[in-house]
Amino acid sequence: MxxxxxxxxxxxxxxxxxxxxxxxxxxxxxxxxxxGLNDTFKKLEFLxxxxxxxxxxxxxxxxxxxxxxxxxxxxxxGGLEVLAEKCPNLxxxxxxxNKIKDLSALEALQNLKNLKSLDLFNCEITTLEDYRESIFExxxxxxxxxxxxxxxxxxxxxxxEDDEDGDEDDEEExxxxxPEGYEEEEEEEEDEEExxxxxxxGEGEEExxxxxxxxxxxxxxxxxxxxxxxEEEEDEDDEEEEEEEGLRGEKxxxxxxxxxxxxxx
Numbered sequence: 001m002x003x004x005x006x007x008x009x010x011x012x013x014x015x016x017x018x019x020x021x022x023x024x025x026x027x028x029x030x031x032x033x034x035x036g037l038n039d040t041f042k043k044l045e046f047l048x049x050x051x052x053x054x055x056x057x058x059x060x061x062x063x064x065x066x067x068x069x070x071x072x073x074x075x076x077x078g079g080l081e082v083l084a085e086k087c088p089n090l091x092x093x094x095x096x097x098n099k100i101k102d103l104s105a106l107e108a109l110q111n112l113k114n115l116k117s118l119d120l121f122n123c124e125i126t127t128l129e130d131y132r133e134s135i136f137e138x139x140x141x142x143x144x145x146x147x148x149x150x151x152x153x154x155x156x157x158x159x160x161e162d163d164e165d166g167d168e169d170d171e172e173e174x175x176x177x178x179p180e181g182y183e184e185e186e187e188e189e190e191d192e193e194e195x196x197x198x199x200x201x202g203e204g205e206e207e208x209x210x211x212x213x214x215x216x217x218x219x220x221x222x223x224x225x226x227x228x229x230x231e232e233e234e235d236e237d238d239e240e241e242e243e244e245e246g247l248r249g250e251k252x253x254x255x256x257x258x259x260x261x262x263x264x265x
């Protein structure tokens with residue numbers, strides 16, 4: 001697929017002036033030059049043209065907002081002065097896998113005052129003696145060459161930056177969490193509440209047991225009273241019967257005596 005066709009596909013009915021990123025890797029440029037990319041892409045901040053058989057940057061448009069430019073695995077050997085003219089605010093430039101052989105090809109990059117990171121992996125220039133020291137001396141504005149600074153400290157990538165952000169978020173969460181000892185105090189308070197609840201329940205059970213026993217004793221006393229009252233009533237009935245029998249006996253005796261006196265007469 002040709003570069004111009006690929007760019008049109010990447011637009012997808014969007015206006016070029018609204019694009020901030022454009023990736024057209026692995027397409028094919030005509031005559032080794034850029035086609036389909038023009039000054040209307042004025043808001044581009046990231047442009048990737050990896051493995052597009054590019055050998056010249058002569059037709060690179062003005063991209064004043066461009067920060068990162070990926071040009072690895074192409075056929076570029078020079079003509080880098082265009083970058084300072086067309087992309088003066090570049091901070092990251094990747095020229096890995098191109099045909100850059102000597103320091104003179106990189107002298108034009110001195111005009112990229114904001115350039116911080118430069119990649120030259122798999123370029124012939126990396127085989128030169130004192131390659132790293134020479135590049136850092138030539139391009140004193142850069143901080144990282146092939147992913148490392150002059151003290152061999154690795155450059156942070158987007159993943160590392162995300163991890164750092166994540167660590168900061170974790171620290172903020174920890175700071176926003178409960179103070180030390182708070183959980184222990186809360187657990188102790190919960191245990192005390194459970195103990196109090198248990199003791200109250202025990203007292204309640206004891207009171208219930210006492211009340212139950214007292215009611216039983218009262219019921220027994222009532223039952224005893226009923227029993228005694230019943231016995232007394234029976235005793236009174238027996239006494240009345242005995243008195244009645246005694247009266248009937250005396251009456252019969254008087255009747256017999258009266259009958260005897262009548263016979264004597």
